[in-house]
Amino acid sequence: MSPSPLPDLILEPLVRAALIEDLGTYGDITTRTVIPAGCTYAAQLNAREAGVVSGLQIAALAFRLVDPALKVTAHKTDGDAIRSGDLLMEISGNAASILSAERVALNFAGRLSGIATLTAAFVAKTAGTKTRITCTRKTTPGLRLVEKQAVLHGGGFNHRFSLSDAILIKDNHIAAAGGIRPVLRAVKAQASHMVRCEIEVDRLDQLAEVLDEGGADVVLLDNMTTQSLVKAVEMTAGRVTLEASGNMRLDRIAEVAATGVGYISSGALTHSAQTLDFGLDF
Template identity: 85%
Template sequence: MTQQAPLPDLILEPLVRAALMEDLGTYGDITTRTVIPAGTQYMARLCAREAGVISGLRVAALAFRLVDPELRITPHVTDGSRIAPGDLLMEIEGAAASILSAERVALNFAGRLSGIATLTAAFVAQAAGTPTRITCTRKTTPGLRLVEKQAVLHGGGFNHRFSLSDAILIKDNHIAAAGGIRPVLRAVKAGASHMMRAEIEVDRLDQLAEVLDEGGAEVVLLDNMDTPTLRRAVAMTAGRLTLEASGNMRLERVAEVAATGVDYISSGALTHSARTLDIGLDF
């Protein structure tokens, strides 16, 4: 299990509140209001229906609490835990109407985030035995970046930048618009804060040679390089810069890329292509 400091409810609440408002619509849960007698009390159990790594349980619990602060919620595992089919994840006790009204939002968050954590854990397992770290990208669901990146941490991965303001990341389009690698690196050296790290993307070894000669970046993103080229890039750099391999980083390729000696493997698939983990709630 990967232990990570949880995001505070102050940050999570706007995300969960927006999801609840979307689901409850303009008139609330009319099905529950119509068919469930007032005052009905129940115990509901949130259970895993397949194996994986859990994430989003705190978000799910917040969904229930926002609908009804009187619900009694008992977690049985923590985010970052490995789970097996049938494992009891959480119990929710109280007004049946409240549980039913929050159910879908809670399950959507828990299933989505657990899927990300589970896929991340699979990537991390492929890099086992090497110092290479698995990291995500900014290819996240709009509005959900914080919780999706937290799910990557729960899966044993690491986070790339959270926003455009976190670090300087010079991509191919920046290089094209600025007139080349040397002009952008000189601009970084001339104008960037001493507190700001800079990363630059290259897709050829001659570009890497320019970066090594010019200086001005601490990290190089090796984009869409095949494995032999990545190996040559590691040898060229000889530890002078941090190297991140990105592009076409499929699960089945992670082990061979990690073996080249790159410091990081980044994959947008961790967040944009993760399959939702099957989690259910039953009375």
């Protein structure tokens, strides 16, 4: 089930900034030069390849911000599976307005649909297991919110949105603070009871130390072999949530999910997704 749409009020600053960037200091001079005043047209946003769509809400917002009088009719909803040739959206009204918003609308829809499509491919590999696919903070600066929404459209789950969401103790934190026990003791002494704590380990002896000390809700198993992941699941016996991360290629997801870890996180969902090909046709 796809998530509820985000409020346009939250999305508007992102879309407005993209439109200002594209329109430059003097607006769309090509359109102003060659399109007669008052010319109206109807355009179709079409898929040129199959996948999972995301970013249609943002594309529609781009057209409306340029010209509130444009009529935008959606034929697909974010999170829908689409085929090549599918009609996604119709836009009618002032031709100059449609042309001026076109590139920003397509950039958002293509980029976010690529993320949703790659996420869906990862999720498909977990079929028959309880493992969930989740993203990371390896997102495009300024676009984290919408890229993480695209992960949800693809059937995945979200990790932290920011450094303030939860405690995530990485290897550099452990090194700087003097070890696993000192960082976990600091968490138990200082963190709010409302804040969850995750700690990263890359060896089973570190996992044993975490389990002995206590204080972590989630353990991130970083760059472990499949055999080590199986052993980690046995060691924890459900006492903490386990997240596998590092080197999580699409062709490895099924075997990692079969180990019984609760989550598989992959930065590739957002930093390596290929843009889905869409076109706006008059």
